[in-house]
Amino acid sequence: MILKITDLNVFHGPIHAIKKVNLHVKEGEIVAIIGANGAGKTTLLNTIAGLKKKTDGEILYQGEPLPEKSHEVLKKGIALCPEGRRVFGNLTVYENLIMGGYLMKYKKDFEKEVEAVYHLFPRLHERRNQIASTLSGGEQQMLAIGRALMSKPRLFLLDEPSLGLAPLLVQEIFNKFIEINQMGVSILIVEQNAKHALMLSSRAYVLQTGNVIKEGPSKNLLNDPQIQEAYLGKRLKDRQNQ
Amino acid sequence: MPILEINNVTKEFGGLTAVSNLNLNVSEGELIGIIGPNGAGKSTVFNLITGIYKPTKGTIKFKGQDIGGMEPFKISKLGIARTFQNLRLFKNLSVLQNVKIANQTFAGYDILSAIFRNQKYKAQEKEIKENALKLLEIVGLSEFINEKAGKLPYGFQRKLEIARALAMKPSILLLDEPAAGMNPDESLELMEFIGKIRKDFDLTIILIEHHMEVVMGICERILVLNFGKTIVEGTPEEIQNSPEVISSYLGEVVQDDTENN
Amino acid sequence: MQYLEGIIILICINLMVVVGLSLLTGFTGLFSFGHAAYMAIGAYTSALITTKLGVPFFVGIIAGAIVAGLAGWLIGTATLKLVGDYFAIASLGFGETIRLLLDNGGKVTGGARGFGGIPYQTTLLIAVTVAFLAVVVMRNIILSRYGRSFMAIREDEIAAQACGIDTFSFKKKSLVISAVYAGIGGSLFAHYMNYLQPIMFDMAKSTEVASAVVFGGLGSLTGSILASIILTGVPELLRPLFQWRLVFYGLVLVGTIVLRPQGIMGGKEISFVGLKKVFRFRLKEENSNNAHSGNK
Amino acid sequence: GGGNKEAESIKVGYLVHVTGDSALWGISEKNGAIIAQEEINEAGGVLGKKLDIMFYDGRGNSADSVNAVKKAVQQDKVVAMLGSNLSGPTIAVGPICASAKVPQVASFATNPRVTQDDNGNLKPWSFRLCFTDPYQGKLIADYAYDKLGKKNAAVLYDVTNDYSSGLTDFFVKRFEEKGGKVVSKLSFRTGDVDFRAQLSEIKQKNADILVLPNGYKEIALIAKQAKDLGMRDIVKISGDSGYSISLFEMAGEELDGNYYVIQHFAWDDPDVAPIKDKYEKKFNESPEVNAAMGYDMVYFIADAIKRAGKADGEAIRNAIEESKDVKLKHASITIDPKTHDPKNKAGIILKFEGNKAVFVDKFAPQD
Amino acid sequence: MFLLIRISQQLINGLSIGSIYALIAIGYSLIYSILMFSNFAHSSFLLMGAYTGFYILILLSSSFPLSLLIAMLGSGILAVLIEKIAYKPIRDRGNPTLYFIIASMGISIFFENFIICTIGPRFRSYPRIMQTTFVELGKLNISVMDIYAAVVAIAFLLMLSYLIEKTKVGIAIRAASFDLEVVGLMGVNTNMLISIVFLIAGILAGLAGEFLGVKYTVYPQLGYITNKAYIAAVFGGLGNLKGAVLGSILLGLLEALITGFLSSAMRDIFVFCLLILVLLIKPSGLMGIQKQDKV
Numbered sequence A: 001m002i003l004k005i006t007d008l009n010v011f012h013g014p015i016h017a018i019k020k021v022n023l024h025v026k027e028g029e030i031v032a033i034i035g036a037n038g039a040g041k042t043t044l045l046n047t048i049a050g051l052k053k054k055t056d057g058e059i060l061y062q063g064e065p066l067p068e069k070s071h072e073v074l075k076k077g078i079a080l081c082p083e084g085r086r087v088f089g090n091l092t093v094y095e096n097l098i099m100g101g102y103l104m105k106y107k108k109d110f111e112k113e114v115e116a117v118y119h120l121f122p123r124l125h126e127r128r129n130q131i132a133s134t135l136s137g138g139e140q141q142m143l144a145i146g147r148a149l150m151s152k153p154r155l156f157l158l159d160e161p162s163l164g165l166a167p168l169l170v171q172e173i174f175n176k177f178i179e180i181n182q183m184g185v186s187i188l189i190v191e192q193n194a195k196h197a198l199m200l201s202s203r204a205y206v207l208q209t210g211n212v213i214k215e216g217p218s219k220n221l222l223n224d225p226q227i228q229e230a231y232l233g234k235r236l237k238d239r240q241n242q
Numbered sequence B: 001m002p003i004l005e006i007n008n009v010t011k012e013f014g015g016l017t018a019v020s021n022l023n024l025n026v027s028e029g030e031l032i033g034i035i036g037p038n039g040a041g042k043s044t045v046f047n048l049i050t051g052i053y054k055p056t057k058g059t060i061k062f063k064g065q066d067i068g069g070m071e072p073f074k075i076s077k078l079g080i081a082r083t084f085q086n087l088r089l090f091k092n093l094s095v096l097q098n099v100k101i102a103n104q105t106f107a108g109y110d111i112l113s114a115i116f117r118n119q120k121y122k123a124q125e126k127e128i129k130e131n132a133l134k135l136l137e138i139v140g141l142s143e144f145i146n147e148k149a150g151k152l153p154y155g156f157q158r159k160l161e162i163a164r165a166l167a168m169k170p171s172i173l174l175l176d177e178p179a180a181g182m183n184p185d186e187s188l189e190l191m192e193f194i195g196k197i198r199k200d201f202d203l204t205i206i207l208i209e210h211h212m213e214v215v216m217g218i219c220e221r222i223l224v225l226n227f228g229k230t231i232v233e234g235t236p237e238e239i240q241n242s243p244e245v246i247s248s249y250l251g252e253v254v255q256d257d258t259e260n261n
Numbered sequence C: 001m002q003y004l005e006g007i008i009i010l011i012c013i014n015l016m017v018v019v020g021l022s023l024l025t026g027f028t029g030l031f032s033f034g035h036a037a038y039m040a041i042g043a044y045t046s047a048l049i050t051t052k053l054g055v056p057f058f059v060g061i062i063a064g065a066i067v068a069g070l071a072g073w074l075i076g077t078a079t080l081k082l083v084g085d086y087f088a089i090a091s092l093g094f095g096e097t098i099r100l101l102l103d104n105g106g107k108v109t110g111g112a113r114g115f116g117g118i119p120y121q122t123t124l125l126i127a128v129t130v131a132f133l134a135v136v137v138m139r140n141i142i143l144s145r146y147g148r149s150f151m152a153i154r155e156d157e158i159a160a161q162a163c164g165i166d167t168f169s170f171k172k173k174s175l176v177i178s179a180v181y182a183g184i185g186g187s188l189f190a191h192y193m194n195y196l197q198p199i200m201f202d203m204a205k206s207t208e209v210a211s212a213v214v215f216g217g218l219g220s221l222t223g224s225i226l227a228s229i230i231l232t233g234v235p236e237l238l239r240p241l242f243q244w245r246l247v248f249y250g251l252v253l254v255g256t257i258v259l260r261p262q263g264i265m266g267g268k269e270i271s272f273v274g275l276k277k278v279f280r281f282r283l284k285e286e287n288s289n290n291a292h293s294g295n296k
Numbered sequence D: 001g002g003g004n005k006e007a008e009s010i011k012v013g014y015l016v017h018v019t020g021d022s023a024l025w026g027i028s029e030k031n032g033a034i035i036a037q038e039e040i041n042e043a044g045g046v047l048g049k050k051l052d053i054m055f056y057d058g059r060g061n062s063a064d065s066v067n068a069v070k071k072a073v074q075q076d077k078v079v080a081m082l083g084s085n086l087s088g089p090t091i092a093v094g095p096i097c098a099s100a101k102v103p104q105v106a107s108f109a110t111n112p113r114v115t116q117d118d119n120g121n122l123k124p125w126s127f128r129l130c131f132t133d134p135y136q137g138k139l140i141a142d143y144a145y146d147k148l149g150k151k152n153a154a155v156l157y158d159v160t161n162d163y164s165s166g167l168t169d170f171f172v173k174r175f176e177e178k179g180g181k182v183v184s185k186l187s188f189r190t191g192d193v194d195f196r197a198q199l200s201e202i203k204q205k206n207a208d209i210l211v212l213p214n215g216y217k218e219i220a221l222i223a224k225q226a227k228d229l230g231m232r233d234i235v236k237i238s239g240d241s242g243y244s245i246s247l248f249e250m251a252g253e254e255l256d257g258n259y260y261v262i263q264h265f266a267w268d269d270p271d272v273a274p275i276k277d278k279y280e281k282k283f284n285e286s287p288e289v290n291a292a293m294g295y296d297m298v299y300f301i302a303d304a305i306k307r308a309g310k311a312d313g314e315a316i317r318n319a320i321e322e323s324k325d326v327k328l329k330h331a332s333i334t335i336d337p338k339t340h341d342p343k344n345k346a347g348i349i350l351k352f353e354g355n356k357a358v359f360v361d362k363f364a365p366q367d
Numbered sequence E: 001m002f003l004l005i006r007i008s009q010q011l012i013n014g015l016s017i018g019s020i021y022a023l024i025a026i027g028y029s030l031i032y033s034i035l036m037f038s039n040f041a042h043s044s045f046l047l048m049g050a051y052t053g054f055y056i057l058i059l060l061s062s063s064f065p066l067s068l069l070i071a072m073l074g075s076g077i078l079a080v081l082i083e084k085i086a087y088k089p090i091r092d093r094g095n096p097t098l099y100f101i102i103a104s105m106g107i108s109i110f111f112e113n114f115i116i117c118t119i120g121p122r123f124r125s126y127p128r129i130m131q132t133t134f135v136e137l138g139k140l141n142i143s144v145m146d147i148y149a150a151v152v153a154i155a156f157l158l159m160l161s162y163l164i165e166k167t168k169v170g171i172a173i174r175a176a177s178f179d180l181e182v183v184g185l186m187g188v189n190t191n192m193l194i195s196i197v198f199l200i201a202g203i204l205a206g207l208a209g210e211f212l213g214v215k216y217t218v219y220p221q222l223g224y225i226t227n228k229a230y231i232a233a234v235f236g237g238l239g240n241l242k243g244a245v246l247g248s249i250l251l252g253l254l255e256a257l258i259t260g261f262l263s264s265a266m267r268d269i270f271v272f273c274l275l276i277l278v279l280l281i282k283p284s285g286l287m288g289i290q291k292q293d294k295v
């Protein structure tokens, strides 16, 4: 078990955003979290990554309590690709990647990793000297993912990675996630594109206003009528089929 | 006469041509989609129309008037409202205030009326408030009117931006990825919503989206950009079957996916 | 009793300036380091015309307000294209320039040696009335479309433009109004002190006013009012501490910001019983909370 | 007023600036006054009552001084108000004293407007023990022209300081009247520490005397920087604020032999020397000139109260106005009823030599 | 010829004061580049250095380099402490920059008056080490101290520019100015990073403080000179170290030339007008990068 969360409670001031949540990720697994706007998905990931303080509950990483400071969490091998991109707008693309690989000791490792990111997103290579704030939305998203990849995590937290990406690219990055996963990296992914997320993951949790209301193998959830109705856009398809 | 005419517009950033020789005529009441790979220049087109960027070349006309490079606030007053790809709400103000600010452009009361709170002030303030409440109800944010905008979940913030844009009483509404961060179900709601406001407010709408369900579902005409140029223009069917679009933007799998339905 | 009266008058004077700056800094998000200059302009203008031309005091106040407002308009036109610290530094430059001009003012202003013989006109009644009216007016401005436009600019200029707000012109309006307030404060000050010296309007004074705005809580009118009372009153209470006074002043300032960064009012407004009609801010609905202007 | 309760002490206010830029002087003055107060009370007080000197900090700033003095005269009901050493605040508090009918005696406030209003009318409640700027300007001009025989003067003054710019005006007027030439008049601002640009210009003009109507910090820095620029020998002269014991430490070498300063007294005057000894013993540091003035201020007011016979503002005012040959440590004071300034108070000319301020002359202008 | 000498002497004067401004402005700019606010408490760091250096020299009669070292250290530590006590809580709450500015003003008021209360308001002179030595070049005079100050300023500029532009830590510092939280996500200990920046800025201020003390004197209001350095930094472009130095030198030169050839009384008015003019043409200073928000 790489990550085990028990009875986690998180508050935003008076708002109880995460309510007694239990969740786990097994070594080498891809786990998805789906849920409507405001369900608490981002809050959950941010709490794991150390951006947000938990109120109580336990987060165990490889059986040990997880540190609470974000930089220590990263050192343990957990990287977060945050919601809303949050690239360093005053740095160039390349410098953003340097920041991603900040803890890497050897230049060779670093360069190898940068090459891999450029391979995944050729656009970033093309724009390596562009100031990140002037990138287009999707380009920034590529950079955010690339930057998170640079730290070569053991557990990868992804908060809506497909946001603002062109369909073709969404395919590509999801394939990339599978590839990364096959290299032994566990992934916890939050996605609005629930279908994609469920097809990618082996297990999933459904979050509703801070509670886990359903969990189980993704396949089951994909076929669960209730889930289809609420998160998979069944109504949409119905309408389109009309 | 088209309500918006974009003629041969080019925008360069240093050595980079973000938009190149773009032509687009939009007729009153149309709902146009703009799609294209990331960095194709879609948002830049919006920024050119709304005056945030000055075109390097070419003209932009709104209802016959040249607006290329006009100050943004003047353009928005003429009747072009927009939402932003990276949300730009007044984060520390309440949801209601966010909408009121956009609606009050039409309140002409002067500062003395404000100071003395005369009849004119009261009537117009009342109107602003009523309008704002109505709009918030339409987008379904009624229960959050006193919440700080920045504290809303992402999806609600997007809706608030739309409400704010509508409060401008625009004749053209520019939506930059309104469905980003929404799940398919919410996207569906959004589609219905866009259709409804279009009718209710007599709007011309230009929409940038990467959610194909939405684009294909509601747009009548779609423009596909790549490298700042129009590569294809046509109906949703034409676009979906264009090999060029599939290879550069849609990808095979999604294509299959839509066909399955 | 007269002593207390004097303190209250000074509180009213400071309140005028602080409330004015509060509009600029707390509500519009523009930081000014040179606000004492507008006070100086108001003070010298009104003092000059009441002593040299013998016009009545209220004409002096109006003239002071107009000239200060005019100065605000000019400076605004020249510098409001600048943002953040660059605007702040330009305002500092303006403040020091005004002071230097007054220092070099020769016969007209008395230069550095000061300008005396100003009639004592600022009575308790006048000071309190003016301050009260000023606060009511400011509250009405803030609760109108003007106030909302200022706050929109504070929050996000580009979005404000997209909402049809002419940001440059509204920033200028905000500066002019706050300069007018400072100018009126200055007029009251001149006719309370009976004697003016340019050094009274140095950077320390500007800092004092700016700290009061933050101390009260950005974007809170009642906060600014309370802050003026406390920051004018407390140093008087601390008088027995002699030279340690300023040490404590510094500590209090840092302490508030560290321990209660939202200022004493935390961006909220309170209503005073009895003054309910005037001070009732429809809190939740109308007014912003804290002014985290989203600066990076 | 009323005074239904017989007070057991006589309260006298003293406006000092113990914080702010001029704190150094204020603190010395306050300490000097404390010594005098203790001596007087040990010797039985005044009119059989203890003399209670109450100090008020004006922070070197007029608005604060006004508050302080309001508190003194209106709340604490002092019968007389001493201080301060700065003209601005002293002028600002004048009307408050007058309206409360409390006499005001300034220590080092040299601006003419302390005792006269803008139109030259006497302020009935305001007095001072120091000489005025016009008088001091005359002293400097006359001494430079007549005694030192200098004809080409340069002035380097602080535009933002009322004392400095006032003194400059009066000096220039007098010096030019006498037939001297002011070849260069340059200024700086309070807080400036580098004067090379101005000095370089003065150097070009070949002045034979450099008038420095400034505080000792500026004088020391100017002297040092002048030396850096190769202006080693130019004679410098200053008014009463141009002297501090720190000056030797800071610029003794650079000023040695060519610096004159006009003072109210010399520390090596046997009359004044004991004040210095007491001060050093009590406060563990060397006093500034203000200490002696603070000391004498207290004796002066004690004498006036004695002569008035009662602790009443009006009576004390009249007694002050009638002061004649009041023997104080630093001088013997006669108040001129027409100006409320001390009459014929001669300046003491000190010269810096061998790390000491040496008495050279006692000097008063001819007219 | 005569005019040439006059101008050259004023240029030397200007460079001399400019290099002192530069020493202060670099530290100022460094903190600006990470927390994006004008740190008025910089004057306190400066005072700390000036007084520490002074007392080490006088009381321990130590050598000049040793006193310089201790002064730098003293200021560095003070800077880190102030950051921890006053700025960190503000930062943690994500308050706007205005709060930092006012807090820093409070600190400088506190520190200045604390010195007045404890050490006293007196001006103090450093022992005569080298302030009086100067080089004579024909009719021109250059003080040795100025040459030192200029050399040190340039050395620090080069070192820090390298640090900021070329090293990983430098990139992190710049990234931190944009989004501190995400810098933490990259595995950077942001508290440590900020402490380092304050340490460096403090050390620089300590150095500048001792230089100022030697060149002028030590007194509680010595810190006011930082206002000039602030203006210089704005001139050059806030947050840009090279800009800070350029702005400082220009400001020094302008002041000297205006005093010499235009008007000493109106000097600052001319300087400010020029400043505003420069900002109107280049709204973020001479070397500042104009940020354009991507919309």
Ligand SMILES: Nc1ncnc2c1ncn2[C@@H]1O[C@H](COP(=O)(O)OP(=O)(O)OP(=O)(O)O)[C@@H](O)[C@H]1O
Binding pocket: A012, A013, A015, A017, A035, A036, A037, A038, A039, A040, A041, A042, A043, A044, A083, B151, B152, B153, B154, B155, B156, B181
């Ligand atoms: N900074 C904050 N301050 C106060 N409340 C917050 C804050 N951030 C989130 N919340 C609240 O916490 C709850 C959970 O929000 P969160 O952002 O985790 O939702 P989410 O599931 O990620 O939604 P989305 O899909 O829109 O991103 C919401 O009710 C939201 O309003």
Ligand SMILES: Nc1ncnc2c1ncn2[C@@H]1O[C@H](COP(=O)(O)OP(=O)(O)OP(=O)(O)O)[C@@H](O)[C@H]1O
Binding pocket: A134, A135, A136, A137, A138, A139, A164, B013, B016, B017, B018, B036, B037, B038, B039, B040, B041, B042, B043, B044, B045, B085, E292, E294
């Ligand atoms: N201010 C700028 N300076 C430099 N380059 C810019 C600037 N603004 C945009 N660009 C570049 O122009 C191109 C077009 O950007 P734009 O934001 O219009 O893309 P987009 O089509 O909206 O993409 P996305 O779908 O990812 O949002 C991008 O490659 C971007 O990097």
Ligand SMILES: [Mg+2]
Binding pocket: A041, A042, A043, A083, B154
């Ligand atoms: Mg989220």
Ligand SMILES: [Mg+2]
Binding pocket: A136, A137, A138, B042, B043, B044, B085
């Ligand atoms: Mg875009």
